[in-house]
Amino acid sequence: MADDSDVRLAHRLAEMAGELALGFFGRQPTTRRKSDGSPVSEADLAVEKAMLAVLAAERPGDAVLSEESGALGTVSRRRWILDPIDGTIPFLAGERGWGTHVALEVDGELRAAVLSRPTEGAKWWAVRGGGAFASTGGGPLSAARALRIPEAGVPLRTARVGGFLMPDSPVEPVRDRMRWIESSVCLVADLLEGRADAVVDEGGHVWDRAPGALLVREAGGRVDDLRGGSRLDGRWLVYAADGVADELTGLLHDAGA
Structure with a gap:
């Protein structure tokens, strides 16, 4: 600590x-x-x-x-x-x-x-x-x-997912396979507070991601860089509740993320 x-x-x-x-x-x-x-x-x-x-x-x-x-x-x-x-x-x-x-x-x-x-x-x-x-x-x-992120008890098609995507993102064509939401004032806080089930971050920087990564892990959620780890300096970072994390990251991999 x-x-x-x-x-x-x-x-x-x-x-x-x-x-x-x-x-x-x-x-x-x-x-x-x-x-x-x-x-x-x-x-x-x-x-x-x-x-x-x-x-x-x-x-x-x-x-x-x-x-x-x-x-x-x-x-x-x-x-x-x-x-x-x-x-x-x-x-x-x-x-x-x-x-x-x-x-x-x-x-x-x-x-x-x-x-x-x-x-x-x-x-x-x-x-x-x-x-x-x-x-x-x-x-x-x-x-x-x-804070404790509840396990998402719904399939990805009805999960609440938001994010920051770059123009021409490979995620754009698959957004309709989930319930895409807009943030209130902070998407990571929406996940922490139970208003979202996952957040997809494309192209963020270490200073954008560092607090959210620790918060989500300590609240019982998952942090995934789509490469088998949780590095903050890659193109992708996904924050998600258990129950939807595996299906979401699998879909992103299949989409070419």
């Missing part, structure tokens, strides 16, 4: 990030396009700068991987993985589906993770070997509610 001080720091980083981001929300922050065509705003950069400053002061020996600055620091057993504003596009559009991702990796294993949605005042967090939880309001660990 992660050290309690690391868990509290992860919460503090997510809460600070959310407060800073809300100060820019709805105010049309200055924005430019990155080399991959995705947007980055002054809000993303300001939030990342503040998070990195805290880590530099409190965990100076730890490495960092952050969306806007990439890999930082020297090689270390410990690495913080940050997405200051996950969902910059909905953030800039004034929508609710954005938040902050924080994860701590030690010796290549995820140990702690926090995923937030500041407009909802909600956080979902997990500790390796300690479970997954949802929190609203109060201090870092207050009002924690344990």
